[in-house]
Amino acid sequence: MTTRMIILNGGSSSGKSGIVRCLQAELPGQWLAFGCDAFVDALPARMQTSDDGIVFAADGGVSVGAEFRELEAAWTEGIVAMARAGAKIVIDDVFLGGAASQQRWLKALGDLPVLWVGVRCDSEVAAGRELARGDRTPGMAATQADLVHEGVSYDLEVDTTHVESLDCARTIAARVA
Amino acid sequence: MTTRMIILNGGSSSGKSGIVRCLQAELPGQWLAFGCDAFVDALPARMQTSDDGIVFAADGGVSVGAEFRELEAAWTEGIVAMARAGAKIVIDDVFLGGAASQQRWLKALGDLPVLWVGVRCDSEVAAGRELARGDRTPGMAATQADLVHEGVSYDLEVDTTHVESLDCARTIAARVA
Amino acid sequence: MTTRMIILNGGSSSGKSGIVRCLQAELPGQWLAFGCDAFVDALPARMQTSDDGIVFAADGGVSVGAEFRELEAAWTEGIVAMARAGAKIVIDDVFLGGAASQQRWLKALGDLPVLWVGVRCDSEVAAGRELARGDRTPGMAATQADLVHEGVSYDLEVDTTHVESLDCARTIAARVA
Amino acid sequence: MTTRMIILNGGSSSGKSGIVRCLQAELPGQWLAFGCDAFVDALPARMQTSDDGIVFAADGGVSVGAEFRELEAAWTEGIVAMARAGAKIVIDDVFLGGAASQQRWLKALGDLPVLWVGVRCDSEVAAGRELARGDRTPGMAATQADLVHEGVSYDLEVDTTHVESLDCARTIAARVA
Numbered sequence: 222m223t224t225r226m227i228i229l230n231g232g233s234s235s236g237k238s239g240i241v242r243c244l245q246a247e248l249p250g251q252w253l254a255f256g257c258d259a260f261v262d263a264l265p266a267r268m269q270t271s272d273d274g275i276v277f278a279a280d281g282g283v284s285v286g287a288e289f290r291e292l293e294a295a296w297t298e299g300i301v302a303m304a305r306a307g308a309k310i311v312i313d314d315v316f317l318g319g320a321a322s323q324q325r326w327l328k329a330l331g332d333l334p335v336l337w338v339g340v341r342c343d344s345e346v347a348a349g350r351e352l353a354r355g356d357r358t359p360g361m362a363a364t365q366a367d368l369v370h371e372g373v374s375y376d377l378e379v380d381t382t383h384v385e386s387l388d389c390a391r392t393i394a395a396r397v398a
Numbered sequence: 399m400t401t402r403m404i405i406l407n408g409g410s411s412s413g414k415s416g417i418v419r420c421l422q423a424e425l426p427g428q429w430l431a432f433g434c435d436a437f438v439d440a441l442p443a444r445m446q447t448s449d450d451g452i453v454f455a456a457d458g459g460v461s462v463g464a465e466f467r468e469l470e471a472a473w474t475e476g477i478v479a480m481a482r483a484g485a486k487i488v489i490d491d492v493f494l495g496g497a498a499s500q501q502r503w504l505k506a507l508g509d510l511p512v513l514w515v516g517v518r519c520d521s522e523v524a525a526g527r528e529l530a531r532g533d534r535t536p537g538m539a540a541t542q543a544d545l546v547h548e549g550v551s552y553d554l555e556v557d558t559t560h561v562e563s564l565d566c567a568r569t570i571a572a573r574v575a
Numbered sequence: 576m577t578t579r580m581i582i583l584n585g586g587s588s589s590g591k592s593g594i595v596r597c598l599q600a601e602l603p604g605q606w607l608a609f610g611c612d613a614f615v616d617a618l619p620a621r622m623q624t625s626d627d628g629i630v631f632a633a634d635g636g637v638s639v640g641a642e643f644r645e646l647e648a649a650w651t652e653g654i655v656a657m658a659r660a661g662a663k664i665v666i667d668d669v670f671l672g673g674a675a676s677q678q679r680w681l682k683a684l685g686d687l688p689v690l691w692v693g694v695r696c697d698s699e700v701a702a703g704r705e706l707a708r709g710d711r712t713p714g715m716a717a718t719q720a721d722l723v724h725e726g727v728s729y730d731l732e733v734d735t736t737h738v739e740s741l742d743c744a745r746t747i748a749a750r751v752a
Numbered sequence: 753m754t755t756r757m758i759i760l761n762g763g764s765s766s767g768k769s770g771i772v773r774c775l776q777a778e779l780p781g782q783w784l785a786f787g788c789d790a791f792v793d794a795l796p797a798r799m800q801t802s803d804d805g806i807v808f809a810a811d812g813g814v815s816v817g818a819e820f821r822e823l824e825a826a827w828t829e830g831i832v833a834m835a836r837a838g839a840k841i842v843i844d845d846v847f848l849g850g851a852a853s854q855q856r857w858l859k860a861l862g863d864l865p866v867l868w869v870g871v872r873c874d875s876e877v878a879a880g881r882e883l884a885r886g887d888r889t890p891g892m893a894a895t896q897a898d899l900v901h902e903g904v905s906y907d908l909e910v911d912t913t914h915v916e917s918l919d920c921a922r923t924i925a926a927r928v929a
Contacts, residue, residue, distance in 0.1 A: 239884030245442035246883055251451075251465055253440045253473070263430045265422035266709055270633075274428075279624075288428055292485050296430070299480030308472035349918035352777055353770030355620055387880035416707030423706050443886055447810075456801075526741035529600055530593030532797055564703035599796035605805075605819055607794045607827070617784045619776035628782075642782055646839050650784070653834030662826035 222334040224397045225304045227252075227311040228326060230373060231340030232365030234351040236381035236389070237313035240340065243390030244311050248397060253303065256313040260296050264289075281360020283317060294325060301329040313340075315365060320372030338393055339370055339378035346382050399511040401574045402481045404429075404488040405503060407550060408517030409542030411528040413558035413566070414490035417517065420567030421488050425574060430480065433490040437473050441466075458537020460494060471502060478506040490517075492542060497549030515570055516547055516555035523559050576688040578751045579658045581606075581665040582680060584727060585694030586719030588705040590735035590743070591667035594694065597744030598665050602751060607657065610667040614650050618643075635714020637671060648679060655683040667694075669719060674726030692747055693724055693732035700736050755867050755928045756835045758783075758842040759857060761904060762871030763896030765882040767912035767920070768844035771871065774921030775842050779928060784834065787844040791827050795820075812891020814848060825856060832860040844871075846896060851903030869924055870901055870909035877913050 227244065231237045241254045261275060268274025273286040285293075304310050316322035326335075342350075347362035377396055379389040404421065408414050418431045438452060445451025450463040462470075481487050493499035503512075519527075524539035554573055556566040581598065585591045595608045615629060622628025627640040639647075658664050670676035680689075696704075701716035731750055733743040758775065762768050772785045792806060799805025804817040816824075835841050847853035857866075873881075878893035908927055910920040 236884075239881075242443065242886040243880070243884050246444065251442055251445060251469060253469060254442075255440055259436060259440070263432055263436070265428055265431075266419065267423065268428060292428060292430060295480045295483035295485035298483040299476045299478075299485075301476075302479030303472045303476030306472035306475040308469050308476075346916060349774070349916050350770075353767075353774050353917035355773040385877060385880050386884035413707075416704075419709040420703070420707050523739060526597070526739050527593075530590075530597050530740035532596040562700060562703050563707035596797065600798065605796055605799060605823060607823060608796075609794055613790060613794070617786055617790070619782055619785075620773065621777065622782060646782060646784060649834045649837035649839035652837040653830045653832075653839075655830075656833030657826045657830030660826035660829040662823050662830075 222398060224336050225309060225333050226301070226330070226335045227338060227393065227397065228335055229311070229313045229338045229340050230316045230323075230369060230375075231313075231342065232347060232367075232369050233315060233357055233361040234347045234354060235340045235342040235362070235366070236350070236386055237340050239386035240379070240381075240389050240393070241311050241313050243387045244393060247387075247390050247394045248309075250309055252309045252311050254311050254313075255300055257315050260293065263296075264292065277358055277361075279358065281358050281362070281364045283361065283365075285317065294329075297325055297329045301331075301333060304333055316369045316373055317365070319369065322369075323373050334398070336377075336393070336396060337373075337375045339373065339375040340389070341370070341378055341380040341382070342366065343382040399575060401513050402486060402510050403478070403507070403512040404515060404570065404574065405512055406488070406490045406515045406517050407493045407500075407546060407552075408490075408519065409524060409544075409546050410492060410534055410538040411524045411531060412517045412519040412539070412543070413527070413563055414517050416563035417556070417558075417566050417570070418488050418490050420564045421570060424564075424567050424571045425486075427486055429486045429488050431488050431490075432477055434492050437470065440473075441469065454535055454538075456535065458535050458539070458541050460538065460542075462494065471506075474502055474506045478508075478510060481510055493546045493550055494542070496546065499546075500550050511575070513554075513570070513573060514550075514552045516550065516552040517566070518547070518555055518557040518559070519543065520559040576752060578690050579663060579687050580655070580684070580689045581692060581747065581751065582689055583665070583667045583692045583694050584670045584677075584723060585667070585696065586701060586721075586723050587669060587711055587715040588701045588708060589694045589696040589716070589720070590704070590740055591694050593740035594733070594735075594743050594747070595665050595667050597741045598747060601741075601744050601748045602663075604663055606663045606665050608665050608667075609654055611669050614647065617650075618646065631712055631715075633712065635712050635716075635718045637715065637719075639671065648683075651679055651683045655685075655687060658687055670723045670727055671719070673723065676723075677727050688752070690731075690747070690750060691727075691729045693727065693729040694743070695724070695732055695734040695736070696720065697734075697736040754865060756840060756864050757832070757861070757866040758869060758924065758928065759866055760842070760844045760869045760871050761847045761854075761900060761906075762844075762873065763878060763898075763900050764846060764888055764892040765878045765885060766871045766873040766893070766897070767881070767917055768871050770917035771910070771912075771920050771924070772842050772844050774918045775924060778918075778921050778925045779840075781840055783840045783842050785842050785844075786831055788846050791824065794827075795823065808889055808892075810889065812889050812893070812895045814892065814896075816848065825860075828856055828860045832862075832864060835864055847900045847904055848896070850900065853900075854904050865929070867908075867924070867927060868906045870904065870906040871920070872901070872909055872911040872913070873897065874913040
């Protein structure tokens with residue numbers, strides 16, 4: 222079965238979006254890239270300061286509410302529909318809900334062939350990269366490093382602690398059927 | 399019938415994205431915003447320099463190829479699927495193909511209730527705003543100002559030449575059922 | 576005397592940066608553009624959450640501390656030094672301190688020929704544009720609209736409420752000696 | 753003598769700006785950060801498509817003309833003036849002219865105490881990171897990797913090929929008097 226979607230899950234500053242861009246360059250064919258950052262950008266601005274939406278706390282914690290969850294579910298179904306309509310898609314997501322977040326995707330995916338990829342990065346190294354990026358609240362990387370992988374099953378895992386984005390992408394690309 | 403999607407069409411620098419943000423602030427409920435800029439961002443970088451993808455010429459002309467059109471069709475179906483899954487959605491698009499671009503949406507929409515909005519702006523004024531933005535190739539605004547409306551049907555039209563984004567948004571919001 | 580620097584002062588979302596880009600396009604010669612946004616970007620990230628630095632409150636208020644003021648004074652002197660070294664420079668600034676902010680510039684400028692420009696915008700219109708931009712804390716525009724002009728003297732004033740950025744730029748350019 | 757300025761020189765995608773942000777976080781006191789990217793942003797847009805300005809070729813080559821050089825010299829003098837006025841400053845630059853670029857700084861610096869830092873990165877690794885960033889023309893990293901260091905003298909060099917930005921920053925910070 223041909224892989225129609227690749228879903229990367231990893232904490233903030235673990236290096237997901239760099240891997241996604243390298244995958245788009247390395248994979249045969251044209252892959253669309255979507256991710257949770259683009260979803261958050263699509264929300265009304267006021268939802269970023271509302272408990273019903275998504276709140277980025279000063280300590281790096283992120284909490285989401287009921288309205289966020291509802292829209293996220295609809296977004297997930299729509300992304301899967303793009304894949305069913307013929308687009309090849311690579312997703313980078315942050316499974317704040319761990320196994321429950323994977324279930325959201327599985328429910329929408331049905332029998333669509335997907336490659337599950339865990340993106341790991343040593344918590345301290347990710348925190349250093351978060352500082353170097355300068356556009357994320359300090360603390361997100363450390364808070365999410367392990368949390369997002371709890372109870373999640375993968376086809377393969379990559380670790381960006383000592384491996385470049387491009388090499389991680391090549392490892393993933395080799396597994397795409 | 400309750401409006402499930404609002405589709406804004408207008409040339410570059412006609413003021414669509416400003417109206418979209420105001421709509422998200424003014425409309426009751428939470429509306430997701432997507433647009434052709436976000437779609438282009440989702441493409442592999444190499445498609446922005448390929449005839450099969452999308453080419454931004456130095457004179458402001460924009461041309462798209464077969465691979466772009468295929469992915470765009472899949473993206474369109476996915477966005478409509480998000481609306482069917484319960485999300486309210488506002489789109490800003492640039493109908494480079496005029497009536498054919500509207501047909502692409504109509505085919506995907508089926509019987510989903512949508513509000514069609516034309517966003518007009520005097521060509522010379524749009525060109526001035528393009529200069530003031532500083533992030534668009536000069537010439538796009540003038541090239542697209544009339545082109546994108548050819549053969550397209552709307553429920554209502556707004557004109558940003560002398561009307562603020564927020565006032566345009568309120569006019570549109572008043573028509574949302 | 577040839578104008579060596581143009582200093583625009585106006586509240587948030589009054590349209591300063593659009594006018595600056597149009598000035599760079601319309602004026603003869605090459606003008607460098609700097610502004611308070613670029614200065615804030617040059618600060619250590621931690622100064623954006625410190626009372627000694629600059630704090631953007633949730634209601635749109637902005638307050639700055641002693642360390643910010645010291646660095647700002649050094650930055651001001653450096654910008655004037657660029658002009659003395661031969662660069663033509665256009666500045667967009669927000670005089671949170673009103674007349675005191677103008678004094679900071681006057682002290683550094685000495686006898687360097689400068690054109691002072693006030694950029695006005697009706698408070699309600701600026702607040703609407705702030706909403707349309709989507710990247711500013713709501714409330715900044717209204718809070719600053721009158722405040723920044725208190726006690727400040729200008730060579731000319733422009734009002735973006737009903738006049739496009741490009742037309743404002745042309746009015747200013749006509750006054751550049 | 754107290755270090756008043758730190759100047760980092762390295763090719764595109766060698767990791768300079770990440771090191772700068774970490775330096776701002778790690779160093780005692782508040783350091784302002786400026787760089788050649790911010791200087792290019794300050795230029796009129798038309799200079800980015802003019803032989804007198806700066807041209808980014810499709811193969812990653814970068815060439816600059818006479819007007820660019822004049823404004824750059826004035827900018828350099830202004831930055832040094834900020835340091836003389838009391839600000840501590842960290843610069844990231846790309847010495848396209850090698851030793852001649854360092855001379856430009858030396859001429860402006862006079863006796864101001866500065867720490868010179870070379871930022872190295874293996875050419876192939878830098879090219880991979882360029883791909884992962886997605887916002888630079890492919891080829892810049894490889895073209896500049898060695899070129900920018902030709903004939904340049906440093907107080908210390910760091911290599912980001914196998915060392916994180918934060919660790920490079922700590923090595924540099926330990927040398928700041």
